[in-house]
Amino acid sequence: xxxxxxxxxxxxxxxxVVTLEDGKTIAGxxxxxxxxxxxxxIVEVGAYxxxxxxxxxxxxxxxxxxxxxxxxxIGVWDEVREDARGLFVKGRxxxxxxxxxxxxxxxxxxxxxxxxxxxxxxxxxxxxxGRRLLKELELWEVSLVTFPMLPSARVGxxxxxxxxxxxxxxxxxxxxxxx
Numbered sequence: 141x142x143x144x145x146x147x148x149x150x151x152x153x154x155x156x157v158v159t160l161e162d163g164k165t166i167a168g169x170x171x172x173x174x175x176x177x178x179x180x181x182i183v184e185v186g187a188y189x190x191x192x193x194x195x196x197x198x199x200x201x202x203x204x205x206x207x208x209x210x211x212x213x214i215g216v217w218d219e220v221r222e223d224a225r226g227l228f229v230k231g232r233x234x235x236x237x238x239x240x241x242x243x244x245x246x247x248x249x250x251x252x253x254x255x256x257x258x259x260x261x262x263x264x265x266x267x268x269x270g271r272r273l274l275k276e277l278e279l280w281e282v283s284l285v286t287f288p289m290l291p292s293a294r295v296g297x298x299x300x301x302x303x304x305x306x307x308x309x310x311x312x313x314x315x316x317x318x319x
Contacts, residue, residue: 148259163244164215167230170255170282176271183274188222190262191279203281204231206239208258210281214240217282227257229282243284254285 173185195201202220206212217231233240246252263276 171227
């Protein structure tokens with residue numbers, strides 16, 4: 141958490157199925173509902189609804205950043221929506237921005253495919269295992285990142301295979317932690 145702004149970041153990672161259309165259009169899930177991330181948070185269905193409706197009514201957009209750096213806007217999210225799976229985003233890298241061109245090259249090469257959300261918590265609770273249940277979030281930005289945290293959301297991520305891979309990664313991580 142950024143102690144000055146209160147902004148939290150939740151990284152998304154998982155199956156490396158990267159789609160980069162026409163050298164600039166990217167799409168994927170930036171957040172999945174009901175999945176525990178490595179920070180022991182679980183985003184609940186409906187967590188983004190109020191925020192997205194308010195932003196739309198005010199004519200504001202979720203920002204597309206590079207590695208959560210507010211000084212490095214690299215594109216625009218043309219579509220940010222909550223569906224039954226999670227938070228889906230689709231947008232364009234801006235070819236006139238140097239870092240956006242680098243991001244496109246890295247995505248195309250398979251070297252970069254992580255997405256991460258920057259948000260503040262409006263409402264949350266805890267479950268019996270002590271995990272934080274995120275019920276309402278104020279979404280500020282979705283970044284392209286190198287090292288994400290949620291084992292299933294990536295640029296171009298697909299739901300079915302991602303969940304399977306996420307479980308395998310988490311099982312391997314727990315096994316390594318025991319050694």
